[in-house]
Amino acid sequence: MGAALTRYRVVANVVGVVLIVLVVIGMPLKYLGNDPVVVETVGPAHGFLYMVLLVTAFDLGRRARWSLGRMVLVMLAGTVPFVSIYAERKVARQVREQVRRPEPEPEPVAR
Incomplete structure (x- = not known):
C-alpha cells in the first residue's frame, strides 16, 4: 500500500498546486486582464x-x-483549491496508521 500512497500523495499535491495557479493567477488574468493564456494552458x-x-x-x-x-470525498477534494492538499495530509496520516495497526486474523471456523 506504500507505493499507492506515494502515488496518491504526489498527484494530489500537484493537482492542488495546479488548481491554485489556475484559480489565483489564471482566472483573474482572464477575466480582469483579458489574457486567457494561463487558463488555456493550465486548465x-x-x-x-x-x-x-x-x-x-x-x-x-x-x-x-x-x-x-x-473514496468519492477524497476524489472530490481535487476540485476545490487548497482542499486536495489538506485531504492528502489527512489521508496519508490515516493510511499510515492503518498500515501500522495489524488487521486481526479471522477466527478459525469450528467444525
Whole structure:
C-alpha cells in the first residue's frame, strides 16, 4: 500500500498546486486582464491531472478498503483549491496508521 500512497500523495499535491495557479493567477488574468493564456494552458493540464488523481485515489481506496462514500470525498477534494492538499495530509496520516495497526486474523471456523 506504500507505493499507492506515494502515488496518491504526489498527484494530489500537484493537482492542488495546479488548481491554485489556475484559480489565483489564471482566472483573474482572464477575466480582469483579458489574457486567457494561463487558463488555456493550465486548465487542460489540471483536467488531465485530475483524471490521474481519480485513478490514484481509487487505487489507494481499494487497497485501504475505504467505503465508496469516503473514496468519492477524497476524489472530490481535487476540485476545490487548497482542499486536495489538506485531504492528502489527512489521508496519508490515516493510511499510515492503518498500515501500522495489524488487521486481526479471522477466527478459525469450528467444525
